[in-house]
Amino acid sequence: MHARRAGREPARTGIGPVPIEASVPTIPEPAVAVQHLRKRFGDFDAVRDVSFEVAAGETFGLLGPNGAGKTTTVSMLSTLLAPTSGRAKVAGADVVTERGRVRSRIGLVFQDPTLDEYLTAEENLRFHAELYGVPAATLDARLDQILDMVELSDRRHDVVQNFSGGMRRRLEIGRGLIHSPRVLFLDEPTVGLDPQTRAHIWTYIESLRQSEQITILLTTHYMDEAEHCDRIAIIDNGEIVTLDSPDALKARVGRDRLEIAVPDPEAAIAALGERFGIEATVSEGMVAFYVSHGEEFVPRLFAESGLTIHSVRMSRPTLDDVFMAYTGRTIRDAEASASDHLRESARRFARRR
Numbered sequence: 163m164h165a166r167r168a169g170r171e172p173a174r175t176g177i178g179p180v181p182i183e184a185s186v187p188t189i190p191e192p193a194v195a196v197q198h199l200r201k202r203f204g205d206f207d208a209v210r211d212v213s214f215e216v217a218a219g220e221t222f223g224l225l226g227p228n229g230a231g232k233t234t235t236v237s238m239l240s241t242l243l244a245p246t247s248g249r250a251k252v253a254g255a256d257v258v259t260e261r262g263r264v265r266s267r268i269g270l271v272f273q274d275p276t277l278d279e280y281l282t283a284e285e286n287l288r289f290h291a292e293l294y295g296v297p298a299a300t301l302d303a304r305l306d307q308i309l310d311m312v313e314l315s316d317r318r319h320d321v322v323q324n325f326s327g328g329m330r331r332r333l334e335i336g337r338g339l340i341h342s343p344r345v346l347f348l349d350e351p352t353v354g355l356d357p358q359t360r361a362h363i364w365t366y367i368e369s370l371r372q373s374e375q376i377t378i379l380l381t382t383h384y385m386d387e388a389e390h391c392d393r394i395a396i397i398d399n400g401e402i403v404t405l406d407s408p409d410a411l412k413a414r415v416g417r418d419r420l421e422i423a424v425p426d427p428e429a430a431i432a433a434l435g436e437r438f439g440i441e442a443t444v445s446e447g448m449v450a451f452y453v454s455h456g457e458e459f460v461p462r463l464f465a466e467s468g469l470t471i472h473s474v475r476m477s478r479p480t481l482d483d484v485f486m487a488y489t490g491r492t493i494r495d496a497e498a499s500a501s502d503h504l505r506e507s508a509r510r511f512a513r514r515r
Contacts, residue, residue, distance in 0.1 A: 193218040193345050193377040194239065199248035201234050208234045210400040211248070218344075221371060221378040223391035225481065227496035231400035232381035233273060236347050239379070240270050253344045266294070269338030269376075273349040275330060279323035283314050283333055286322060287340050294341035304340060311373065312336040312366060328359035332366060339374055348380035352387065364390055383493055385481045396485055398496065403488040408481060415479040415487050418456030421448040422463070423472040430469050437467060445492050448475070452487070 194216035201209040209231045216222040224232045237243040239252055241261040249256070255263035277286050287308060291301055309315045312332040322330060331351065338346055351367065352360040368390065371378055380391070388394045388408060395405040404411060424430040430449045434440040442451035453459045456476045464471060477483075486492050 191218055192216055193220070194222070194250070194252050194379060196235075196239070196250045197248055199235065199238060199250055200246045201231075201238060201243060202246040207400055209238070212397070212400075212402055213248075214395050214402060214405060216345075216377060216379055218377050219371075219375065220392045221380070221390065223388045223394040224379070224381045224397050225383070225385075225388045225394045225485070226381075226397035227383055227493045230397045230496070232383075232397055233349055234400075235397070236270075236349050236379070236381055240268055240347055241265055266341075267344045269341070269343035269346040271334050271338045271346070271348045271351060273353060273381075275334070277322045277330055277334060277337075280321060282319050282321055283309065283325075284318040286333065287337055290337045291340045296341050304342075308336040308340055311339075311370065326359075327355055328362060331355065331359075331363055335363075335366065335370065339370065339376075342374070343376060345377045345379065346374075348378060350381055350383070352382075352384070360384075360387070385493070388481055394481075396488060398485075398489045404484070411484045412479040412481065415452065415483050417452040417454050417479070419450060419452055419477050419479065419483050419486075420456055420459070420463075421445070421450045421475040422469075423448050423474075424469055425472075430467075433467055433469055438462075443486075443490055445486065445495060450486070452483070 192215040194214075196212060196214050199209060199212045200207065212231075212235060214222075224235060226232055234243065238245050239250055239257060241257050241264050244258060249258075251257065252264050253267035255267065257264050278289075281289070284305060287305055288301070291304065296304060305318075306315070309318050312335065314329065314333060314336070317325070317329070322333065325333065335348070335351070338348075348367070352363050355363065364387070367378070370376075380387075382388055391408065393405065393407050394411070395402045396411075397403070404414075406414075422430065427444045427447075427449050431442045431444070434442045434449070434451060440451050440453065442449050444450070460474060460476065463469075463474070482492055485496075489496065
């Protein structure tokens with residue numbers, strides 16, 4: 163294969179040449195084991211004392227807003243960042259002392275695109291396979307298998323710059339599987355894609371897990387995406403606040419969520435606490451709180467609260483409710499706060515200059 167096309171170097175994948183192991187031993191349980199992992203940048207803790215385990219064959223999600231520490235965690239587990247403290251093993255290898263073994267046993271799909279747009283689909287896959295030392299005797303068959311798996315066989319000789327966003331994402335996932343990894347990391351696998359394409363990508367991911375028999379660890383801030391996971395860890399401000407299956411987490415909340423539109427949210431919060439003993443918060447402009455049997459409570463709310471209520475919304479528990487129950491805010495609110503923090507940091511930096 164020609165590594166160059168139109169005088170350009172192939173895009174970097176973030177991981178250099180890695181010799182594939184001639185014989186990968188049976189991977190002990192768990193596939194990923196993390197103990198008190200921490201990453202510090204200057205005086206900022208991006209990841210704080212994170213611990214969890216992922217069983218072989220499991221689809222495990224890190225759910226949280228942008229800036230929560232998800233990508234930093236994956237970067238440490240894939241050996242792209244060294245932990246400040248703590249330990250982690252991936253596919254039976256230590257991420258600090260056995261980096262080469264970790265890299266040979268994992269696949270990694272980055273949040274940002276890393277395909278070379280001037281290479282064809284097949285050339286992108288072939289270049290990545292050569293970096294990982296996939297045996298030449300099996301490479302052609304593996305290329306055919308991967309291209310068929312992601313439904314790009316008929317576009318194998320087309321340059322990537324002519325692909326849609328969904329096609330590129332499928333190709334990147336296929337590239338992460340070319341060397342038959344035991345653990346596949348997906349960092350925000352459908353970010354920036356339209357809902358229909360996102361659903362299509364998830365159809366591929368679920369079928370790939372079955373056909374490849376691999377463990378998947380993904381990061382996401384999409385609630386519907388987290389529903390595909392066997393278990394999820396909700397992460398906020400660099401810390402895991404809770405961890406369980408999506409159904410179990412929703413069952414813990416157990417109550418209905420009510421949102422009311424009122425002229426004075428702070429006065430409404432005080433009135434709800436005084437008259438009903440309810441703790442409420444402001445979420446996306448409305449006063450939100452949880453009650454048992456919401457449909458029975460709404461008439462009492464109008465009759466006894468003394469509040470001027472313009473509208474009421476009621477919903478059964480969702481993962482967003484779980485996030486709010488454990489953090490006191492929705493993911494959208496958390497991301498807005500993070501954006502404000504970044505803007506303020508940029509202003510302070512500009513003033514110092």
